[in-house]
Amino acid sequence: MLKFALLGFLLRQSMTGYDLAAAIRSSINFVWPAQLSQIYRTLGQLENDGLVVSEVVPQQGRPDRRVYSATDAGRQAFDGWLGELVTELDPVRTPFLVRFFFSGTRAPEEMVTQLRVLRDLHLRQRDQLAHELPGYIAEFAAANTTDDRDPLIWDAVRRAGEMHAQTWLDWIDETIARLEDAAGKAQPR
Amino acid sequence: MLKFALLGFLLRQSMTGYDLAAAIRSSINFVWPAQLSQIYRTLGQLENDGLVVSEVVPQQGRPDRRVYSATDAGRQAFDGWLGELVTELDPVRTPFLVRFFFSGTRAPEEMVTQLRVLRDLHLRQRDQLAHELPGYIAEFAAANTTDDRDPLIWDAVRRAGEMHAQTWLDWIDETIARLEDAAGKAQPR
DNA sequence: CCGCTATATGGCATGGCTCATATATAACTT
DNA sequence: AAGTTATATATGAGCCATGCCATATAGCGG
Structure with missing residues (x-):
């Protein structure tokens, strides 16, 4: 690769x-x-x-x-x-999700804390992809012989990263809500 | 891991x-x-x-x-x-995006074709995560000693996969539209 | 004096992948 | 009736890419 x-x-x-x-x-x-x-x-x-x-x-x-x-x-x-033609999806390895999968024995608050930390990281990542990377790409484009379709493509790649980061944020919010909801029901009043 | x-x-x-x-x-x-x-x-x-x-x-x-x-x-x-606390995002390695990044020299139609193939794969993946996996998870849960929070968590992990697959679909649609748009402008009338 | 930038190279550990092999039964396919 | 394929089970050999760490040199900024 x-x-x-x-x-x-x-x-x-x-x-x-x-x-x-x-x-x-x-x-x-x-x-x-x-x-x-x-x-x-x-x-x-x-x-x-x-x-x-x-x-x-x-x-x-x-x-x-x-x-x-x-x-x-x-x-x-x-x-x-x-x-080359794509014939299969590349396996995605996501250590965090593996850990999360096994954390049923942990205290719910601990899980929420972990999710919040992760949220911060993805938030920073998203903002970096949304705001800093475009600048780097522009510099890089200026310094390189570029095909005229390159900027479009590079931005598409950047967008993919941004969208995935956003998806993480959404997932984390949803998951925290579900955990808190379940905790609320477990020990009501 | x-x-x-x-x-x-x-x-x-x-x-x-x-x-x-x-x-x-x-x-x-x-x-x-x-x-x-x-x-x-x-x-x-x-x-x-x-x-x-x-x-x-x-x-x-x-x-x-x-x-x-x-x-x-x-x-x-x-x-x-x-x-363990999460302190950094795990690097995500996405061979497809690397290839895509470098494909500015290829014909736009070829890129669109590749994206369509990829779209199919992600679509299948999304549907599998949305429809087949829940069944497997249920079986697995039945066969295992499970904490009562497990189903919630397992479903959250499943959801993460589903959401990411959906994000791919959205990205592909957006990217195809952008490519076609650019092609339309490049050789108008 | 510390640490950063610029530049190149080496070694070792890790962990994943592919392919091969062994054995027995059952279930399809021609 | 013969042949393939699948299922259940375990193990080994070898490759390859990455990761982390160390080292060498030298100038510059603090």
Whole structure:
């Protein structure tokens, strides 16, 4: 996966691993975060497979930059990947829900507290996606050769994140209400 | 993660790895699927760590059953896990959105087609969560010692899946409309 | 002097995935 | 009647991607 994301960026513009990390951070981080170490390792594989090549650019004071560029084979691999058809939903792994599923033995107030904490996190996430990310994307677009449909698409991806964050907020509110309702009925008056 | 899920089930009821796979399939599969091989390996680790013990029950015709039970240490570990506070959102990895992010070079109709395929999958998923899962959960509840808050909680987890599936549907509709709108404007009359 | 930015690389642990294998019965399919 | 597939059960080998942590260098801002 990361493999293809890196190729995708490099096809727009050659850059270093460090730059790639920044590109990811200002774009797809919320759907596919990556550590620097992971990026470098993956670049190594890509180079091994001939999908990218690198060129060392000496620098003073800093480690030399190693600038990566996608090759023709890289473009082909990437295009193949883009053309793949979706046949199954990717499994979604949601640790929180697993925990929640098993927390029937816990005090209801504790569950509500946990939900409130989670709510805060999702709220921040939603606001970040709604307000901060657009700025990063604009910068990123300005710095990159962009197809004219890119802004629309990037915004759609951003929107997906925003909508899901909102759905979490709604779910949490609904769930807290249900828990409180049940607690109210359990020990009435 | 799986470790704790298994413990959670075993604390309700001792069972074999095979049974655990079935328990997962009829409950948290959509938030945490697991292969049989993975389950057995994890049970092995749990046993090593003294969190579960197993007892072999001979059978004719079939491989002997190895029935696992959670130990006291297992209960403690599990409780500790349940008590953990959420401090950060779990990263959500969504391969589809990564692909989508990079598909600016593709024909818009192709993107729409892909979105329609995805829509179908999410639609099925939503309906399954809305209609089939409740039945499984009911069966599962009948077969297990359940706390009286369990049904509420299990349904909340189910609802989270349903709501997220619905959000996907909404996002896809919105995105298709935006793409078609843009295409209409690009080549008018 | 601490910590951040820029840059690259290494090692180890974790946990998931795929595929293979073994065995017996029952239930379909041709 | 023969053959496939499914169900119940357990286990092993090997791959792969991620994660976390450490290290090296150097300049700049506090």
